[in-house]
Amino acid sequence: MSANTNSSTAVEKAEEYYNSNDADEFYFKIWGGEHIHVGIYNYQNEPIKIASQRIVPRMAEQLNLDVFKKVLDLGSGYGGGARYLAKNFGCHVTCLNLSERQNERNQQFNMERGLDHLVDVVYGSFEEIPLEDNSFDVVWSQDAMVHSANRDQVVAEAHRVLKPGGHFIFTDLMQDDNIPNGVLGPVLERIHLDSLGSFEFYWNEARKNGFELVSIDNMSQHLVTHYDRVRQETEKQYDEIVDACGKEYIDRMIQGLNQWVKAGHNGHLSWGILHFKKS
């Protein structure tokens, strides 16, 4: 990818990628089922699905959610996080996502679980949220803003749609704040982008937009474990997953995952929970 990936290219790439059959099969079967984000691991070889679910209550416990609260989930994938929040707190969750394929699965799960009255699914990009100003108590996002070439705009949009006093809480795949130039090339290639956010980047953008800091929880060690577990599972289920996604996709995926594990071991990548409040 060129050094000047622009915003619309990144949005189109993300849409095309998450709508593809290969990505759908791979993420759904290997990554964590309904939860396609980094997990919190209690031990090294823990099943990905169990570790992935653990981050959701960890984020939710930082919020005072109840039946009166309105939550917006940016880049909601299959809606695993949204259903957890709706089921456990009775809050209303709007899922915003640009993959129609994921949105269909999300709606299907919501109906099957009897949660469709609490979870709405909206097609759109978080760089231009198609929703009203000052309309949500919480903006939530898990490992999705990484796909933007315009993360400053995503932070500004989150601020716009939040009510005063509202909370912006998210996890993201980020880079360490102090890394040598150029070391992330192979990592960025996997996600077709030129850069990653960082804890410092997001805090600066949040401050510029009028957010105050609630907390930043650096849990980068889990990123390395997670990518290593995804690589191990892909190799273990190689024949089966190649049948579903094709050899080219899976071989490229394993190569990409190896790069992420290596960069993580070298301390170049970061992951954790960032929590801000609109003044």
Ligand SMILES: C[S@@+](CC[C@H](N)C(=O)[O-])C[C@H]1O[C@@H](n2cnc3c(N)ncnc32)[C@H](O)[C@@H]1O
């Ligand atoms: C790694 S998945 C995470 C999904 C979900 N948050 C989860 O944790 O299970 C990244 C998600 O971001 C979504 N996404 C990427 N770019 C987006 C954009 N510009 N607007 C809305 N969603 C986007 C993708 O469709 C995908 O669902």
